[in-house]
Amino acid sequence: MDEKTIFELSRPGTPEIQMPEHDVPEMILDEVIPEKFIAPLPPPMPEVSELDVIRHFTRLSNKNFNVDANFYPLGSCTMKYNPRVGEWASRLHGFAGLHPYAGYENSQGALKLMEELSEDLCEITGMDGFTLQPAAGAHGELTALLITRAWFKDKGEDRDIILVPDTSHGTNPASAAMAGFNIRQVKSDGYGNIDIGDLKSKLDDKVACLMLTNPSTLGLFETGIEKVESLVHKAGGLLYYDGANLNALMGKSRPGDMGFDLVHLNLHKTFATPHGGGGPGSGPVGALGPLVDYLPGDELVDEDGLTVMKPRTRSIGRVRSFYGNFGVLVKAYVYIRGLGAEGLVRASECAVLSANYLATRLKEAFDLPFKRRCMHEFVLSASRQKKLGVSAMDIAKRILDFGFHAPTVYFPLIVPEALMIEPTETENKQTMDAFCEALLAIAREVEENPEIVKSAPHNTPVSRVDEAGAARKLMLCGI
Amino acid sequence: MNYLPHTGAEIKEMLEVVGAESVEELFCDIPHGVRLYDDLSLPGPLSEFEIQELMQSLSRQNRPDGENGFFLGAGAYRHFIPAAVDSIISRGEFFTAYTPYQAEASQGTLQAIFEFQTAVSGLTGLDVANASLYDGASSLAEAAQMAVMAKGKKLIMVSEGVHPEYLQTLKTYLAGKDYLVEMIPLNEGLTDLDQVKDRFPEAAAVAVQNPNFFGCLEDLSAIFNVTKEKGALGIAVISDPVTLGFLRSPGESGCDVAVGEGQPLGLPMSFGGPGFGFVAARAEHTRRLPGRIVGRTADKDGRVAYCLTLQTREQHIRREKAASNICTNQALAALAATVYLSLMGPYGLRKAAELSARLAHLAAHRICDIPGFSLLFDRPFFHEFAVRCPKDPAVLNGKLRDYGIAGGLPLKRFYPAMEDAMLFTLTECNRPEEIDRLASALREITA
Amino acid sequence: MVPNDLKYTKEHEWVRIEGGIAVTGITDHAQEMLGDIVFVELPAAGEKVEQMGKIGTIESVKTVSDLFSPISGVVKEINKIYMDRMEGAENPDFHPEYANHDPYGKGWMVKIEISNTEETANLLTPEQYEKLLEEEA
Incomplete structure (x- = not known):
């Protein structure tokens, strides 16, 4: 059933929320604030009761697939369970009520937490220093690329090219462009690794940095990483680690040990903070050696028993206000402390086992373009199904009918009809088996009754949404 | 804490399907040179009980609000939240x-x-x-x-x-x-x-x-x-x-x-x-x-x-x-x-804004009544205002804390030349009594 | 079906030469590959264009591709159905879907005053274009 918008539910004259009747002398604001600044009418917000609000948003919530209710194997997004204790901790008044300018002496708990979290992230990644400012992965990428730019400027080198593999996230080239760089794309080889020959041909003294996701978005570990590292460094470039896929590697291998100079992490992926329907996330950036001095924000140091902030000597400046999405940092801290070193390794091991299990069970019915052990995720191709007139998108929509969220589709771009599946470590075998059964059933439907797949979904709150219509006839505001 | 769901038997079963002897085998693509063979050095693991204790303790090391008054804003605001x-x-x-x-x-x-x-x-x-x-x-x-x-x-x-x-x-x-x-x-x-x-x-x-x-x-x-x-x-x-x-x-x-x-x-x-x-x-x-x-x-x-x-x-x-x-x-x-915004509605939002402005004007009036204090700019303002102080604002803030009051923002944090200026913020969450306490505290401190 | 009264480019544009004017658009094959077209960005009238130079972009729901000029010259007219706004207001005749439904008719994109008629020799004949389609398939 259609749910009206909260604006359509508005009933003018609904008794409004009460504010305290303070004993403020009845000062007429018009006398101290010139009329030209004052709106004759308040803004057009809905007039509804509290129950109207609760009921409306509760109903809306029921139209969402979510990790709490559904298996959510969205590749590259690491939709693992979000521990409730993190939610609880971030809401403690000592954290939630704290003003960013409260002063060091009043913020010791928060500052210590940030200091320790930075140290933990250094240990997990093998980097020397972290900034917690960036609010999301792409924000972290931009930060690291602005550092790259400042670094070469200080060295007096004119390097304006960023290399990205053809499997990279779209944010990589977009961030590079925002930081004023030009892009060269590097091909993948037949094993899903970077094509070393192509890399060599694209490396020269204009290349500032190679951005690499490892494991790649194909879910494969870059087996030639040592070669890649030496080639890029020999050419005078930096190596940047896109941490979207760190969930495969905790305690197994560290970007710092692989030779990466800069790293961003997605706390809302690997470290179990929730995605919130599209944020808030957190994208801390780590750096090695002298690059640490370029990080945005201040360094947290101990001084006379207090944790205080010290400006970094060559900082590129801030990339947002205050210190980052602090509430998200609290949740990641809770997760890391709760799991400890042993728990983090177990989480990665389990994520990799689950992905390999699903890949093995599904590779009969769908094409598996790279026949290797996968890491925490894998990419199937629905090319076989496409020949029967059914696309990866159709299959994704049909999966929804079985109560599972769809995999990531059409990404990475080098795999036709891609279905990218990431189970994460928190899903039990029964759930994964049920998901396999559903996908195998859909593969049979494609052969026997393709219409039911092409016209899917059938069991969701709405049927296939007219995205073309939405883009042609823009309706972006409900009043 | 542990959020892993598999039993030992299930792990064995999954390994069999995958065709691997051990989970370790699945990491075979990572070259030896970049494998981490030592354990990460991290505190924990902690049980949820211990985590709750730890977080309570950390959060208590913050002093979020002055129990007798709160006047900080400057980009982060304490407004009422239903x-x-x-x-x-x-x-x-x-x-x-x-x-x-x-x-x-x-x-x-x-x-x-x-x-x-x-x-x-x-x-x-x-x-x-x-x-x-x-x-x-x-x-x-x-x-x-x-x-x-x-x-x-x-x-x-x-x-x-x-x-x-x-x-x-x-x-x-x-x-x-x-x-x-x-x-x-x-x-x-x-x-x-x-x-x-x-x-x-x-x-x-x-x-x-x-x-x-x-x-x-x-x-x-x-x-x-x-x-x-x-x-x-x-x-x-x-x-x-x-x-x-x-x-x-x-x-x-x-x-x-x-x-x-x-x-x-x-x-x-x-x-x-x-x-x-x-x-x-x-x-x-x-x-x-x-x-x-x-x-x-x-x-x-x-x-x-x-x-x-x-x-x-x-x-x-x-x-x-x-x-x-x-x-x-x-x-x-x-x-x-x-x-x-749905809960506040047009009139709730208007009241919150109005109340913030009225309290701010009251506070500005009371503060500037104290010898040595004056508005930095004589311009119409809304719910924040900058005040020149007779003493270093950072020192004033330290003393205000003894009264249980979180003072304003010393502007020299951003503008070194404004070393005697403090930015005060009021919202609908302030009570008129807080203004009384702030005024009398400032009067005592600067007397 | 490749209309046999038109010329083509290897970037899947079609051209109809009417006197000194080239009317151009994208082929049926191109619209099918792109899927539902939702927006087309075109050059302004009066702009100089070069043969096979980039003159715009075509956006479908999930992809963006470049549009190339089949011939050098000056943009004479652009099809108003691709303008979402005109003179500061919404254009009621905004119909990018014509590029899908009628690519050779109502879905034409740009009219170019040809500056060098010799360049028409570089265009593909219907037979050549049909062959290109076979090769690409």
Whole structure:
């Protein structure tokens, strides 16, 4: 059933929320604030009761697939369970009520937490220093690329090219462009690794940095990483680690040990903070050696028993206000402390086992373009199904009918009809088996009754949404 | 803590299906040279019981509010938050979902974003808004890039009344490109366009905050009349949108783009994040907006449905030619604001704004009655004001803490020359008694 | 079906020469590959264009591709159905879907005043274009 918008539910004259009747002398604001600044009418917000609000948003919530209710194997997004204790901790008044300018002496708990979290992230990644400012992965990428730019400027080198593999996230080239760089794309080889020959041909003294996701978005570990590292460094470039896929590697291998100079992490992926329907996330950036001095924000140091902030000597400046999405940092801290070193390794091991299990069970019915052990995720191709007139998108929509969220589709771009599946470590075998059964059933439907797949979904709150219509006839505001 | 679900038998079964002897074997693709063979050195693991103890203890090492008074603002605001806001955003159906890529499985999030866009359009008096950005500071940087795209010029002029951290962020963002940022000086606390008018022909945009960082009310209509005439994009910056319950909207005042910080709309200060950034614009700039945008359309059976739209602006399609690199934004915080604005309604929001302003004027009056204290700028202000103090404001703040009062912001944090100035902020959460206590404490301390 | 009264480019544009004017658009094959077209960005009238130079972009729901000029010259007219806004207001005749539904008719994109008629020799004949389609398939 259609749910009206909260604006359509508005009933003018609904008794409004009460504010305290303070004993403020009845000062007429018009006398101290010139009329030209004052709106004759308040803004057009809905007039509804509290129950109207609760009921409306509760109903809306029921139209969402979510990790709490559904298996959510969205590749590259690491939709693992979000521990409730993190939610609880971030809401403690000592954290939630704290003003960013409260002063060091009043913020010791928060500052210590940030200091320790930075140290933990250094240990997990093998980097020397972290900034917690960036609010999301792409924000972290931009930060690291602005550092790259400042670094070469200080060295007096004119390097304006960023290399990205053809499997990279779209944010990589977009961030590079925002930081004023030009892009060269590097091909993948037949094993899903970077094509070393192509890399060599694209490396020269204009290349500032190679951005690499490892494991790649194909879910494969870059087996030639040592070669890649030496080639890029020999050419005078930096190596940047896109941490979207760190969930495969905790305690197994560290970007710092692989030779990466800069790293961003997605706390809302690997470290179990929730995605919130599209944020808030957190994208801390780590750096090695002298690059640490370029990080945005201040360094947290101990001084006379207090944790205080010290400006970094060559900082590129801030990339947002205050210190980052602090509430998200609290949740990641809770997760890391709760799991400890042993728990983090177990989480990665389990994520990799689950992905390999699903890949093995599904590779009969769908094409598996790279026949290797996968890491925490894998990419199937629905090319076989496409020949029967059914696309990866159709299959994704049909999966929804079985109560599972769809995999990531059409990404990475080098795999036709891609279905990218990431189970994460928190899903039990029964759930994964049920998901396999559903996908195998859909593969049979494609052969026997393709219409039911092409016209899917059938069991969701709405049927296939007219995205073309939405883009042609823009309706972006409900009043 | 442990969130792993498998039994030993299940792990064995899965390994058999996979055809591996051990889990270790699955990591065979990692070359020896980059394998970590030592254990990570981290504290823990801790049980949830221990975690709760640890977090209680850490949180108690913060002193969030003065029990006898709280007067900090300057970009993060303590406004009233109805309990229903947290109740809605605590629903796992919202907070454990991803970005709504699969529209049919995400109608709840999508409709909520559509309502958020509607609310932001309504607040700012502009035609279109996006699904949120990181924060107010980065929103200004995004708006500057829109301006460069729209005008084909590279000079961004920013009022000195814009929050200093927004300005720092803008400069960092634009450092990669050959864009120029120039300041518009203040005259007695207000943006003075006259001093820079010969730069206008080159300006892609003029950005002005209202109320500005010092709390003063800028004459936006006059400023945006000038930008319109000179062909620059007029950007309004709003660091506390609750003020829009009472003040004329930036859209009505003639701006082209409005950006700002959404934390005051139903979110706790949380040491500076998460809040959210917003951007709204006139319709002609729709295709230059950064980030996610939700549109209303229909499903194939004709029912009302929502989906992400105008996606070709975005990084996952246009890659290096995208309008912005932003992907994850602050959706849950935007949801909180939508719920907040629905609960407050037009009149609740107006009352909160009005009460904040009235209390601020009362406080300013009481403070300036004390010998040695005076307003830094004699200009109309809203709910923040800068005061000259007879003693170092940082020292005053330290002493105020002994009275259980969190004082204002010493402005020398950002402006070394303003060493005797303190920025006070009041909201509807302040009680008149707090003002009494503040005034008498200041009187005692400076006597 | 490749209309036999038109010329083509290897970037899947078609051209109809009417006197000194080249009317151009994208082929049926191109619209099918792109899927639902939602927006087309075109050059302004009066702009100079070069043969096989980029003159615009075509956006479908999930992809963006470049549009190339089949011939050098000056843009004479662009099809108003691709303008979402005109004179500061919404264009009621905005119909990018015509590029899908009627690519050779109502979905034409740009009219170019040809500056060098010799360049028409570089265009593909219907037979050559049909062969290109076979090769690409």
